[in-house]
Amino acid sequence: MSIVILITLIFGIVTGVFAGNTIDGIFVEKMSSLLLWLLLFCVGIDMGLNKQVFVQIKKLGFKILLIPFGVAVGSLLGGSVVSLFFPHTLKECLAISSGMGWYSLSGILLTKAGNTTGGTISFLANVMREMLTFISVPFIAKHINYYCAIAPGGATAMDTTLAIISRNTNATIAVMAFVSGVSLTMIVPILVPVFL
Amino acid sequence: MINILISLLLGFLIGYKKILSEKMILLNTKLQTVFLLLLIFVMGMSIGMDKTIFTQLPTLGGTAFIFAVAVCIGSVVVVYVISRIFFREDKK
Numbered sequence: 001m002s003i004v005i006l007i008t009l010i011f012g013i014v015t016g017v018f019a020g021n022t023i024d025g026i027f028v029e030k031m032s033s034l035l036l037w038l039l040l041f042c043v044g045i046d047m048g049l050n051k052q053v054f055v056q057i058k059k060l061g062f063k064i065l066l067i068p069f070g071v072a073v074g075s076l077l078g079g080s081v082v083s084l085f086f087p088h089t090l091k092e093c094l095a096i097s098s099g100m101g102w103y104s105l106s107g108i109l110l111t112k113a114g115n116t117t118g119g120t121i122s123f124l125a126n127v128m129r130e131m132l133t134f135i136s137v138p139f140i141a142k143h144i145n146y147y148c149a150i151a152p153g154g155a156t157a158m159d160t161t162l163a164i165i166s167r168n169t170n171a172t173i174a175v176m177a178f179v180s181g182v183s184l185t186m187i188v189p190i191l192v193p194v195f196l
Numbered sequence: 197m198i199n200i201l202i203s204l205l206l207g208f209l210i211g212y213k214k215i216l217s218e219k220m221i222l223l224n225t226k227l228q229t230v231f232l233l234l235l236i237f238v239m240g241m242s243i244g245m246d247k248t249i250f251t252q253l254p255t256l257g258g259t260a261f262i263f264a265v266a267v268c269i270g271s272v273v274v275v276y277v278i279s280r281i282f283f284r285e286d287k288k
Contacts, residue, residue, distance in 0.1 A: 008233050012240020020245035028245065032238045037203040039231040044207020045216065045224050066282055070275040078270025082263055097267050104235050111242070117256065120243055124260030125267070132268050140272060147279035151271040189201060 009127070036108055043185075046159075050178075064176055068183035071151050072191070075100060092118050095195035099126040100154030100184045101133070101161075106192055113196040129154060133161045141168035150177040155188055157181030 016023075079097025083090045092115065099106025099122050107123025133152040141149040146169040153161035158181025166174035210216065216224065 004233070008236045009240045012237040013244040014240075015237070016241035016244020016246075018244075020241075023241070023245065025242070025245060028238055028242050032235060032242065033199075035231055035235040035238060037199055039228060039235055040203035041207040042224050042228045042231060044204040044209075045211035045221075046207075046228075048208040048211020048213070049216075049221065051212075063282055066278050067275060070278040071271040074271030074274030075267040076270070077274065078266035078268070079263065081270070082266045086259060086262070088259075093263075096263055097270075100267075104232065104239070107239060116246060121256050121260045121263065123239060123243075124257060125263035128261055128264035129267060132264055136268065144272065144276060145279055147283060148272045148275050151275040152268040154267075154271065189204075 006127075032108060036104065039104065050182075060172075060176065064179050065183060067147060067150055067176055068180040068187070071100065071154055071180060071184060072098075072187060074151065075154065088118075088121075091195045095192055096122040096125055098188060098191040098195060099129075100188050100191075101126050101129045101152075101156040102154070102185060102188045103127045103130070105188055109189075109192045110196070113193075115196075126154075130156050130160060134164055137161070137164045138168045141165075146170065146173045147176075149173065150180050153177065153181065155181055155184040158185055 075097045076094055079093040080090060082088070082097075083093035086093075088096075095110055095115075096106070096118060103123050103126035106126050107119045109119075110122050111119030113119075129152065133154075133156065136152055137149050140152070149165055149169050150157055150173065153165060157165060157177040162174065162177055162181065165177045169177075
C-alpha cells in the first residue's frame with residue numbers, strides 16, 4: 001500500500017507541477033476537503049461496525065488505554081526534541097508530531113491553518129512514519145517487546161499497519177493495537193488544532 | 197474541524213446501527229482506498245502547484261524524515277517504560 005501511496009503522491013506532484021497553471025487552486029483545496037470528509041465518513045462506518053472492540057476493552061480494562069497514551073506522549077516528546085535542533089517552533093513541532101501517522105488529516109489541518117510548509121512536513125513525516133512502521137515492527141517485536149511494536153504505527157495501527165503488528169506479535173496485542181489506533185485516530189483531530 | 201467530527205460521527209452511527217448490508221460494507225472498504233488515493237493525489241497536486249513548497253521539497257523531505265524517526269523512537273521509548281511498569285506480569 002505504501003508503494004501505491006508513494007506512486008500516487010509522486011503522480012499528484014508531477015500533475016501539479018505540469019498542469020498547475022491550468023487548474024484553479026481553490027478547486028483543488030475544495031476537492032481535498034470534500035475527499036477528506038468522504039474518507040472520514042467511510043472510516044466512521046468501519047469504527048461503528050467494530051463492536052468487538054468494546055468487549056475487548058472491558059476484558060483488558062482501562063490499562064489498554066495506557067498504550068495509546070504512551071504513544072501520544074512519546075510522539076510529542078520526540079517532536080519536542082526535533083524543535084531543539086531545527087528552526088521550527090515547539091508548537092509547530094508538536095502539531096506535526098500530533099499527526100500520529102494519520103498523514104491525510106494532519107497535513108491538511110496544518111495547511112488549512114495557513115502553514116503550508118508545516119503541512120507538507122507533517123504529511124511527509126507521517127507518511128514516512130507509516131513506512132518506518134512496516135520496516136521496524138518485526139525488529140521491535142523481536143528485540144524490545146510486543147507492546148512497543150504497537151507504538152510506531154500510531155493511528156495507523158487500526159488499519160494499514162495492524163496486519164504487520166499481529167503477524168509479529170499475538171492476538172491480544174493485535175486487539176490492543178487496534179484499540180490504540182482507534183484511540184489515537186479519535187485524538188488526532190482534537191490534538192493537532194491544539195498546537196495550531 | 198467540526199466537519200471532520202460530523203463526517204466521522206455520521207459514518208459511525210451508520211456503522212453502529214447496522215444499516216448497511218455485507219455488500220455495502222465491502223464497498224465501503226473499497227471506497228476508502230479510492231478516496232484515500234484520490235486525496236493523496238489531490239494533496240500531491242497542491243504540493244506540485246505550490247512553487248515555493250516544490251523548491252523546498254529536498255529540504256522538507258529531510259526534516260520530515262527526522263520527525264518520523266523522532267516520533268517513532270519517542271513513542272517506542274515511552275511505551276517501553278509503560279509496559280515495564282504496568283504490564284510486567286504478562287511476558288512479551
